[in-house]
Amino acid sequence: MRLDVDNLACRRSGRRIFAGLTFSVGEGGALAVTGRNGAGKSSLLAILSGRLRPDGGRIAIADVGEASLPECLHVVGHRDGLKSALTAGENLTFARDLLGAPRLVPREALERLGLAHAHDLPVAYLSAGQRRRVALARLLVCARPLWLLDEPTAALDTASQEVLAGLMAEHRAGGGLVIAATHQALGLRDAMELRIDRAGPEQAAAPTDADGEDWL
């Protein structure tokens, strides 16, 4: 698939977060989104995943048939989407049935992340890093071309970070796309970097867009 984003703007609770973001990611491509805390990295991923309405701009996808953008992607973010009362296996089976396009069975996916023993454990018993790995295992149980990762290495140990780098390389080799918001090197080879800065200048350049504070 191919993702083209043109002049994207984001506004939350009336405040402009960013504007004028333009990038394209093609098959096998990777994009590392960087920026200060609060710059809007997570907001960008939320817009792409269909959970936030963009304030302007255009998002287009190509070569995916009739699927919409949210149906082509996986999100792994701060909120892991796991139910504490269910076991890791049940969580992954649910994701597999819900999202469709099944690939690995949950046990194999957990094995790839070194968590085979957690298959029958309730997620509530797992540590933060282990939970994150269960969420990452979701990437493997369903085949989807675009991975949106928000700080994917948070809480992961070095060994798991290498496993993740391997998974991303494998995914890209198969034509997949990776967009990751991050503060540290993820081992994404020849990834493009998109730096988001506060949309100060754009805001000043748009006189129709006067904020309430202007008259102060």
Next chain:
Amino acid sequence: MIRAGLALVARDLRLAARVGGSGTLSLVFFLMIVALVPFALGPDLNLLSRIGPAILWLSAVLSTLIGLDRLFQADEEDGSLDLMTGAPVPLEGVVLAKVVAHWLTTGLPLALASPLFGLLVALDGTAMAATALTLAVGTPALSFIGAVGAALTASIRRGGLILAVLVLPLMIPTLIFGVSAAQAATGGTVPFLVPLAVLTGLTLIAAVVGTVAAAAALRWPE
């Protein structure tokens, strides 16, 4: 798409069973309210059996509110809703599946238990059967109306009270026709089927409007 819907229902039922669930809690709450009424009114069996269906219905409406605030909030907080946005099912389908699961764990047990609780308010056999039937037909409407409020308050931390204030007025028509159908079965001038048909209609309307409205409220959280 059907597979995804079934997966959602199965997950919610499993969660309800495993966490000890609001389903059991609302059933106990139902029993509590019904049991309190005879203490408040005194042992006047004629009075109790006359207002019995109304008491059962009122308790059912209040019990439905238990756990309703967590219907979408729990999924909003842990990110499951992001997962569901990416499912090949429209959000309306997600809402429908979750409300069905909510009704199976809340409304249906209330309807099934109501004949037993009817003993506490001195209902006779006909009235018990009629009340159970009207509850079975009418409680889905309560779940669907409640889902709209639950979707609107999904991102509010303590939205339970706001939820009750929002949805209780909307439940009044269901309450009116539920009670009047149950009372029509034991006498009165209206045949039983007339209010029952209106109640069924209200449930069907709530199913459509509630599903669409709740999905719209969930789609763009801000």
